[in-house]
Every structure is written in structure tokens, then in C-alpha cells.
Amino acid sequence: MLAKVLSCAVVGLEGAIVEVEVDISAGLPAFTIVGLPDTAVQEARERVRAAIKNSGLTFPMKRITVNLAPADLKKEGPAYDLPMAVGILLSSEQVFADASRMLFLGELSLDGSLRHTHGILPMVALAKESGFNTAFIPASDAREASLVQGLNTIPLKSLAELASHLRGEKAIPSCGADVAIEDMIVRRSAAIDIAYVKGQEHVKRALEVAAAGGHNVIMSGPPGSGKTMLARSMPSILPNMTMAEALEVTKVYSVSGLLPQDTPLMMQRPFRSPHYTISHAGLVGGGRWPRPGEISLSHRGVLFLDELPEFGHAVLEVLRQPVEDKVVTISRAQGSVTFPANFMLIGAMNPCPCGYYGDPVKECTCAPGTISRYQKRVSGPLLDRIDIFVQVPRIDYEKLADDRLGEESEKVRSRVEEARSIQRERFQSTHLTCNAEMTPVEVREVCHVEPDAQSLLRTAMNQLVLSARAFHRVLKLSRTIADLAHAETIAASHLAEALQYRPRTLF
Ligand SMILES: Nc1ncnc2c1ncn2[C@@H]1O[C@H](COP(=O)(O)OP(=O)(O)OP(=O)(O)O)[C@@H](O)[C@H]1O
Numbered sequence: 367m368l369a370k371v372l373s374c375a376v377v378g379l380e381g382a383i384v385e386v387e388v389d390i391s392a393g394l395p396a397f398t399i400v401g402l403p404d405t406a407v408q409e410a411r412e413r414v415r416a417a418i419k420n421s422g423l424t425f426p427m428k429r430i431t432v433n434l435a436p437a438d439l440k441k442e443g444p445a446y447d448l449p450m451a452v453g454i455l456l457s458s459e460q461v462f463a464d465a466s467r468m469l470f471l472g473e474l475s476l477d478g479s480l481r482h483t484h485g486i487l488p489m490v491a492l493a494k495e496s497g498f499n500t501a502f503i504p505a506s507d508a509r510e511a512s513l514v515q516g517l518n519t520i521p522l523k524s525l526a527e528l529a530s531h532l533r534g535e536k537a538i539p540s541c542g543a544d545v546a547i548e549d550m551i552v553r554r555s556a557a558i559d560i561a562y563v564k565g566q567e568h569v570k571r572a573l574e575v576a577a578a579g580g581h582n583v584i585m586s587g588p589p590g591s592g593k594t595m596l597a598r599s600m601p602s603i604l605p606n607m608t609m610a611e612a613l614e615v616t617k618v619y620s621v622s623g624l625l626p627q628d629t630p631l632m633m634q635r636p637f638r639s640p641h642y643t644i645s646h647a648g649l650v651g652g653g654r655w656p657r658p659g660e661i662s663l664s665h666r667g668v669l670f671l672d673e674l675p676e677f678g679h680a681v682l683e684v685l686r687q688p689v690e691d692k693v694v695t696i697s698r699a700q701g702s703v704t705f706p707a708n709f710m711l712i713g714a715m716n717p718c719p720c721g722y723y724g725d726p727v728k729e730c731t732c733a734p735g736t737i738s739r740y741q742k743r744v745s746g747p748l749l750d751r752i753d754i755f756v757q758v759p760r761i762d763y764e765k766l767a768d769d770r771l772g773e774e775s776e777k778v779r780s781r782v783e784e785a786r787s788i789q790r791e792r793f794q795s796t797h798l799t800c801n802a803e804m805t806p807v808e809v810r811e812v813c814h815v816e817p818d819a820q821s822l823l824r825t826a827m828n829q830l831v832l833s834a835r836a837f838h839r840v841l842k843l844s845r846t847i848a849d850l851a852h853a854e855t856i857a858a859s860h861l862a863e864a865l866q867y868r869p870r871t872l873f
């Protein structure tokens with residue numbers, strides 16, 4: 367007899383419905399899976415067989431054929447264990463159900479219990495969009511699944527439990543119906559409060575501007591001046607995410623299998639700081655079946671590249687396209703997937719290999735050639751994509767010994783939030799969220815420079831030899847500075863501050 371059960375695959379960040387057809391016919395006992403399954407799906411045979419037996423059900427000693435359709439979509443991972451098991455139970459008439467509007471997801475263990483499965487959020491979201499009425503998922507993923515409201519989501523601990531539910535013996539209550547999304551939000555941040563960073567007021571200001579408009583930053587300075595510390599305090603001054611942003615980020619973490627079990631919804635902006643030995647694929651994403659890389663894991667948050675020149679040249683160059691496009695497309699023989707990559711890039715570096723070039727106290731011991739070679743490791747095109755360059759000088763004893771704390775992150779963040787709300791209003795009819803995302807079209811529409819600032823802009827263009835991209839970046843940055851000051855148009859003072867963040871001699 368033939369049974370049809372529906373399940374789901376994840377392609378990139380989106381779900382795709384997969385039909386699991388199970389046919390049981392007379393013949394020598396065999397269990398075949400067809401329809402482009404990968405190794406983990408092939409291994410499902412052993413898990414499904416053991417799980418059915420160990421749940422007190424009967425594994426039919428007949429010829430079993432499982433077809434996963436559509437055949438051209440590669441099926442990977444163990445999420446098809448449950449639908450196959452259900453298909454076998456339906457087809458061998460051990461349970462009866464109308465499975466046409468039900469979705470089954472989950473990996474089985476040999477004793478018949480269900481395990482955590484990656485990508486539950488995008489799959490359950492697809493189930494709702496496609497008009498399913500029930501989704502059966504592993505109980506450990508119940509909180510994640512209940513982010514999608516308006517769908518009857520049934521958490522399963524074991525296959526035996528599902529069988530008695532389908533037979534109508536013992537109904538399992540659906541999850542999440544009574545839990546409001548707001549109750550599931552875990553707001554905690556491990557970031558250092560910016561108040562603990564002594565001195566460096568101009569760097570804090572630069573970071574505030576960067577947070578307000580989503581601009582990229584590079585900090586340069588001698589060892590121990592606080593660059594890493596400042597960057598790590600960044601999450602504490604970034605604006606809160608909207609629910610839509612949080613869901614986007616949660617999807618990325620869900621398909622990467624990085625969603626913490628106790629945090630169904632990512633409400634903190636991500637802060638990723640990969641080590642400089644990271645590979646190409648680790649940074650932009652990749653693998654035979656592409657997975658999001660660090661740039662997608664920092665979507666809507668911060669990608670912090672500490673010791674920037676130490677990153678391989680090729681690794682930094684691949685950042686050029688996603689920094690501009692805010693998405694990354696990974697092509698493979700089997701097809702291509704696109705992941706979001708709308709992140710803020712923060713880089714930290716020493717000005718030279720010994721670290722003290724330009725330091726007023728300690729002498730630099732590097733040969734002149736070494737310094738320029740070191741700085742050239744960060745290429746011109748990448749630098750052209752950076753809005754803010756800031757020097758982080760050594761901090762003197764008086765400031766360091768001062769016991770008074772600086773301004774707290776909470777206060778800085780409230781100013782950032784105000785500037786962001788101006789931007790949200792400005793871009794409400796577009797898909798943009800902050801000034802840094804503006805294209806030349808929006809720059810022309812919203813970056814109005816006051817007449818007396820025009821001449822300053824002209825002089826700066828000529829003297830600093832700005833590229834067209836840098837010119838637009840200066841305007842976007844000035845717009846953010848004006849937003850922080852609640853100004854309608856860009857005044858000379860806003861423009862002057864933005865120009866001050868252009869690279870100087872050190873670059
Ligand atoms: N401005 C500061 N206020 C308070 N503490 C500071 C400051 N700068 C540095 N420190 C102290 O020095 C330590 C090292 O700072 P940090 O790691 O940020 O330096 P860095 O600039 O990243 O140096 P490197 O170039 O070697 O990476 C911090 O953990 C902190 O204890």
C-alpha cells in the first residue's frame with residue numbers, strides 16, 4: 367500500500383516542501399530510499415527500523431520503497447526520519463490519519479525518541495504559509511517553533527507518543543498557543559559597558575555615530591590602548607532589533623544549528639569576532655551544501671575583525687562584494703543559494719608590525735618598508751568601503767587612574783535609538799533600515815547640504831582626492847551626524863566631523 371507524508375527541506379534560508387512516499391509491497395525484505403538522498407538520509411534506514419521496533423510497533427518485513435520528491439532537490443540531514451517512519455506506519459496500517467495537511471519533521475534516535483533538528487523555524491514558517499494545519503516537531507524545538515503563530519504545532523517526545531496521538535488514544539496538547547512571543551525574549555548581553563573604557567572620548571563618539579547609522583569602522587592604534595575593549599562594548603550601544611529583524615537573524619542561526627536551546631528568538635544583535643586564521647568558506651559561507659558563514663551570522667549585527675592586517679589577503683578581498691550588496695550568493699554545481707549579510711564591519715589594527723608607529727612616547731622599531739607593506743595588506747578597495755577611520759592613541763596615567771566612570775552605554779544607546787527612529791521614519795516606504803544602506807538615489811533625495819557647507823565639500827573632494835564612493839559615504843555619514851543632532855539638513859559642522867573620519871597619513 368502507498369502512503370504519502372509531507373516534510374520539509376531547507377534551501378539557503380527558506381523551506382521547501384518535500385513529499386515522502388512510502389510503498390510497501392510483497393517481496394524479499396528490503397528498504398530502499400530514492401530521490402537524491404545524502405548519506406545522513408541513507409542512514410535513516412537503520413534509525414527508522416530500530417526506532418519503530420523499539421517503540422513497540424512492527425517494522426514490516428516486506429519490500430519498502432521510499433521516494434523523496436521533488437527528485438531534483440537534494441535531501442540532506444536526518445530530518446526525514448520521522449516522516450519516513452510515519453509513512454511506514456500509515457502504509458502498514460498500524461495508524462490511520464489524513465496526513466495531507468500535516469507536516470512531519472525530526473530526527474529519530476534508536477529508542478524512538480525525537481532529537482533536536484536544525485532549521486525548524488524556516489520550515490514551520492513555510493508550513494504556515496503553505497496552508498498546513500498541523501506540524502509535528504521534536505519537543506526540544508517547541509519554543510523555536512512557537513515563534514510561528516497561527517499553526518497547530520505538536521511537540522513530540524517519541525514515536526510511540528505520536529502513534530497513540532494519531533490513533534486517538536492520547537492526544538498531545540499543541541505548544542505555544544498560550545505563550546506570547548514577548549515572554550520568550552531573553553535580553554541579555556555579555557558586552558562590556560562603554561563607561562568602563564577610560565578616555566578615548568573621540569573614539570566613543572565615532573562608535574556612537576557608527577551605531578546610529580550602521581557605518582563601518584576601522585580603529586588603529588598602539589597595543590593596549592583599548593581597541594578590542596571598545597569594539598567589544600559595541601553591542602551595548604547598538605539599537606534593539608525589531609521583531610522582523612530578530613526573525614531574520616533567528617532563521618540564520620536556526621539553519622546553522624547555532625540557536626541556543628534556551629533562546630528561541632535572537633533578540634541581541636549578533637557580535638561575531640572570527641580569528642584571523644579563518645578560511646574563505648568560514649567567512650562568507652560555503653561547503654558542499656552551503657551553510658552561512660561569519661558574515662551571515664553577523665547579519666543585523668557586528669562583524670569584528672581584530673588584528674585586521676593579519677587576515678589573509680584573499681579572505682579580506684571576498685568581503686568587498688557582500689559589504690556593498692548586503693547579501694552573499696554562493697554557487698555550487700547543485701545550484702546557488704543566497705544568504706543575507708547586512709552587517710557592520712569593525713576592524714582593529716596596529717599601525718605597524720611593532721605597533722608603535724606614530725606613538726608620541728615609544729619609538730617605532732620597524733623599517734620604513736615594513737610599515738607600508740603592513741598597511742597595504744588591507745587593500746584600497748576594502749578601505750574605500752569604510753566610513754569611519756579613527757585613531758586610538760595610548761592613554762595617559764591621569765585618565766587611567768581616574769576612578770570616575772564615563773557615560774553609560776544605556777545613555778549612548780538612547781541617543782542612537784533616537785537617530786534610528788528618525789531613519790526608520792525616513793525609510794518607511796523602502797526596505798532600508800539605516801543611513802549606511804542608502805544607494806545614490808536616496809543620497810540625492812535625503813542628503814541636503816546647506817549652501818555654506820557646499821564649498822567645504824568641494825575643497826575636501828579635491829584635497830582628499832575622494833572617490834565617487836567615498837564622496838557618497840561622506841554624505842551618508844554626515845546625514846547620520848545630522849540625525850544625531852536632530853537637524854533637517856547637513857550643516858558645515860556635520861560635514862566637517864564626517865570628513866575628519868576619512869583616513870589620514872597612516873593609511
Ligand atoms: N581606555 C581604556 N580604559 C580602560 N582600560 C583599558 C583601556 N585601554 C586598555 N585598557 C586595558 O588594557 C587591556 C587591553 O586592551 P585592549 O585589548 O582593548 O587593547 P588593544 O588596543 O586591542 O591592543 P592590541 O593592539 O594589542 O590588540 C584591556 O583589557 C583593559 O584592561
Ligand SMILES: [Mg+2]
Binds near residue numbers: 595673
Ligand atoms: Mg586588540
